[in-house]
Amino acid sequence: MPRVVPVVLTGYGNVGKAFVRLLLQKRESVEARYGLVIDLKAVLRRGGGWALEADSLGALSVQSTDPLDGRPGWRAGLSLADVLARGGRTGVLADCTPSNLKTGEPQLAFFHAALDSGWHVAAASKGALCVDFKNLAAKSRAKGLALKFSGATAAALPTLDVATVSLAGAEILGIDGILTGTTNYILGRLEERLTFDAALKEAQARGIAEPDPAMDIDGWDTAVKILLLANSAAGLDLSLGDIRVEGIRNVSADRLAGARAAGKAVKLLGRLTKNESVVQVEVGPREIDPSHPLFGVNGTSKGVSFFTDSMGQVTVTGGKSDPRGTAAAMLKDVINIFRN
Amino acid sequence: MPRVVPVVLTGYGNVGKAFVRLLLQKRESVEARYGLVIDLKAVLRRGGGWALEADSLGALSVQSTDPLDGRPGWRAGLSLADVLARGGRTGVLADCTPSNLKTGEPQLAFFHAALDSGWHVAAASKGALCVDFKNLAAKSRAKGLALKFSGATAAALPTLDVATVSLAGAEILGIDGILTGTTNYILGRLEERLTFDAALKEAQARGIAEPDPAMDIDGWDTAVKILLLANSAAGLDLSLGDIRVEGIRNVSADRLAGARAAGKAVKLLGRLTKNESVVQVEVGPREIDPSHPLFGVNGTSKGVSFFTDSMGQVTVTGGKSDPRGTAAAMLKDVINIFRN
Numbered sequence: 001m002p003r004v005v006p007v008v009l010t011g012y013g014n015v016g017k018a019f020v021r022l023l024l025q026k027r028e029s030v031e032a033r034y035g036l037v038i039d040l041k042a043v044l045r046r047g048g049g050w051a052l053e054a055d056s057l058g059a060l061s062v063q064s065t066d067p068l069d070g071r072p073g074w075r076a077g078l079s080l081a082d083v084l085a086r087g088g089r090t091g092v093l094a095d096c097t098p099s100n101l102k103t104g105e106p107q108l109a110f111f112h113a114a115l116d117s118g119w120h121v122a123a124a125s126k127g128a129l130c131v132d133f134k135n136l137a138a139k140s141r142a143k144g145l146a147l148k149f150s151g152a153t154a155a156a157l158p159t160l161d162v163a164t165v166s167l168a169g170a171e172i173l174g175i176d177g178i179l180t181g182t183t184n185y186i187l188g189r190l191e192e193r194l195t196f197d198a199a200l201k202e203a204q205a206r207g208i209a210e211p212d213p214a215m216d217i218d219g220w221d222t223a224v225k226i227l228l229l230a231n232s233a234a235g236l237d238l239s240l241g242d243i244r245v246e247g248i249r250n251v252s253a254d255r256l257a258g259a260r261a262a263g264k265a266v267k268l269l270g271r272l273t274k275n276e277s278v279v280q281v282e283v284g285p286r287e288i289d290p291s292h293p294l295f296g297v298n299g300t301s302k303g304v305s306f307f308t309d310s311m312g313q314v315t316v317t318g319g320k321s322d323p324r325g326t327a328a329a330m331l332k333d334v335i336n337i338f339r340n
Numbered sequence: 341m342p343r344v345v346p347v348v349l350t351g352y353g354n355v356g357k358a359f360v361r362l363l364l365q366k367r368e369s370v371e372a373r374y375g376l377v378i379d380l381k382a383v384l385r386r387g388g389g390w391a392l393e394a395d396s397l398g399a400l401s402v403q404s405t406d407p408l409d410g411r412p413g414w415r416a417g418l419s420l421a422d423v424l425a426r427g428g429r430t431g432v433l434a435d436c437t438p439s440n441l442k443t444g445e446p447q448l449a450f451f452h453a454a455l456d457s458g459w460h461v462a463a464a465s466k467g468a469l470c471v472d473f474k475n476l477a478a479k480s481r482a483k484g485l486a487l488k489f490s491g492a493t494a495a496a497l498p499t500l501d502v503a504t505v506s507l508a509g510a511e512i513l514g515i516d517g518i519l520t521g522t523t524n525y526i527l528g529r530l531e532e533r534l535t536f537d538a539a540l541k542e543a544q545a546r547g548i549a550e551p552d553p554a555m556d557i558d559g560w561d562t563a564v565k566i567l568l569l570a571n572s573a574a575g576l577d578l579s580l581g582d583i584r585v586e587g588i589r590n591v592s593a594d595r596l597a598g599a600r601a602a603g604k605a606v607k608l609l610g611r612l613t614k615n616e617s618v619v620q621v622e623v624g625p626r627e628i629d630p631s632h633p634l635f636g637v638n639g640t641s642k643g644v645s646f647f648t649d650s651m652g653q654v655t656v657t658g659g660k661s662d663p664r665g666t667a668a669a670m671l672k673d674v675i676n677i678f679r680n
Contacts, residue, residue, distance in 0.1 A: 022650060026509060026650075029509075029511065030509060033575070034508070034509075156510075156650070156651035156652060156654070157654065158502060158506030158507075158654060161501070161502070161505050161506040162498060162501075162502065162506065162656070165501050165505050165506075165672075165676060166498030166501040166502065166505075166506075166672070167498075167672070168374070168671075168672045168675040168676050168679070169366060169369075169370060169374075169668060169671045169672050169675050170496075170668055170672070171369065235373070293657060293658060295636070296635070296636045305658070310362060310366075310496070310660070310664060310665070310667075310668035310671075311496035311659055311660050311665055311668045311669075312496060312658055312659055312660035312665060313658045313659075314496070314497065314498060314656065314657075314658045314659050315656065315657045315658045316502075316654065316655065316656050317633060317654075317655045317657075318633060318645070318652055318653045318654045318655050319651055319652055319653075319654050320650070320651050320652035324650060325650070325651055325652060327650075328509060328510055328650035328651045329651075331508075331509045331650075332506070332507070332508045332509050332510070335508040335509050336505060336508050339508070
């Protein structure tokens with residue numbers, strides 16, 4: 001007998017749409033491989049949402065680019081509280097609402113409401129996790145619920161799974177991560193002697209950089225990801241304010257030329273180091289040698305290296321970072337919460 | 341309250357000794373991080389074993405290179421059946437007995453006995469899994485027990501975890517793996533124009549190649565690993581006989597020179613390809629481009645790339661492949677079976 005997994009999706013931008021499309025596409029394979037039937041009960045966005053009936057996925061059109069486009073059943077003002085109040089089995093809140101790194105809203109209230117109602121959380125958003133990780137983690141632990149956020153820590157590149165599952169029992173002595181595709185791309189173009197402005201414009205024209213690129217360029221996207229890795233995988237309790245963050249705006253042509261002449265590459269690294277019991281987390285452009293496992297991670301690619309006591313170094317690279325890859329990371333979390 | 345996890349270790353060669361040392365070293369951190377107390381109840385090897393009392397780990401010497409060296413309590417003829425017959429809680433059989441790829445013994449009988457007694461299995465040995473994977477997997481599933489074998493599939497390099505946990509929900513369309521450090525090292529030296537015999541002798545002198553190197557050189561070590569990945573991660577039911585296997589003995593200097601001239605590298609790949617519904621698994625030396633994610637995996641390093649539908653390609657490299665790394669992979673499996 002397949003197990004029915006109720007899911008509520010909060011956020012319906014590019015990632016949310018990709019998530020619904022993925023659920024539609026993966027319906028049969030998820031049931032066949034994992035014995036799970038994902039029952040999307042509601043999709044909520046600013047101002048309201050769609051409450052979906054049983055077997056809702058089957059009724060959604062696979063053809064449309066936006067699976068909910070033109071679908072009747074939009075209810076203005078429908079809220080997560082309304083949906084959770086209906087009761088029923090424990091499910092998963094899949095969240096991809098926009099992140100505010102200062103307030104953690106809107107998802108912070110959602111996560112607490114979900115956990116308080118006995119629901120698991122699978123997040124692609126970063127804000128609430130940045131602002132209130134310790135409390136959220138403690139609450140989920142106390143209630144025996146999962147708090148997963150693969151989609152928030154480098155999309156389809158597996159970072160948290162590797163740190164927590166694949167390296168179980170090993171002590172993580174250090175982490176180096178190229179965690180933002182945009183900055184890695186721009187650094188590569190600077191290396192090829194473009195000016196910073198030209199490289200940024202090109203990245204924006206190609207859809208690699210956001211119209212407002214500050215979050216990436218100034219290192220904050222990397223900072224959030226290394227923070228979440230540090231807090232969850234290395235058991236720390238840091239805030240963004242504890243991390244020294246430098247972006248790539250001031251990487252000079254001279255510095256790049258010097259690195260090149262020495263056979264090195266400059267990469268924007270999120271870095272965790274442990275010396276004795278002193279742990280430091282920082283973000284900044286760093287020279288790395290050809291022997292560094294991330295040396296060959298170029299273009300928009302990402303990668304993360306874990307340095308451990310008993311397993312040596314383990315490096316993961318790749319993973320789609322588009323909305324579909326992020327949606328796939330959320331689906332993975334949902335599956336891993338409920339599979340045997 | 342920590343949870344006590346009974347463990348029986350079968351096999352007490354280099355990996356078994358490293359496993360006991362690791363348990364001793366990790367005793368406190370495993371309890372603190374995972375709430376688990378590993379209770380090593382017995383260590384069995386050819387001809388008998390040590391039956392250990394409660395809190396046995398604490399009583400073993402941490403100083404000795406061989407933790408059981410000189411320890412009283414050796415019982416000639418002590419068998420796994422004796423230990424399992426004592427009853428008690430469900431535990432894990434951690435097996436690192438030598439592998440016979442034709443018979444699967446001695447571990448094949450051990451695995452069935454353990455599963456029949458309601459025990460989980462964490463294997464570093466390959467024989468039984470090669471010979472009888474389908475039955476073992478079916479039996480463990482039917483009984484709700486874990487059959488894990490990270491240590492058999494590239495030691496501390498996470499291959500199975502990534503395929504099954506990190507890529508959950510994604511369809512694996514292909515796998516390329518550099519799964520044997522010895523052959524990768526020798527190919528690198530051939531690339532540097534050593535003869536095959538000289539490169540092999542050097543690898544043996546440096547402890548990289550076995551005194552009898554055929555298993556590695558002729559591709560069988562890689563074949564076993566890609567077979568286990570194919571059967572478990574891609575849900576196939578193949579035997580070694582279904583895989584076309586070519587080793588590196590006949591890689592000519594001309595071929596290497598040609599690859600080099602074309603900017604390529606020759607790597608011994610275990611490869612799974614899927615075209616429509618036709619799946620093919622093979623082992624052989626293959627030319628790869630600089631754009632291939634395994635291009636930079638040199639020396640004794642290993643790596644594996646998974647090509648998927650929804651997550652793009654994900655590549656893992658690194659991971660200690662010495663006895664300690666293999667032991668760490670077994671410990672990881674034990675932890676992941678019992679952690680919440």
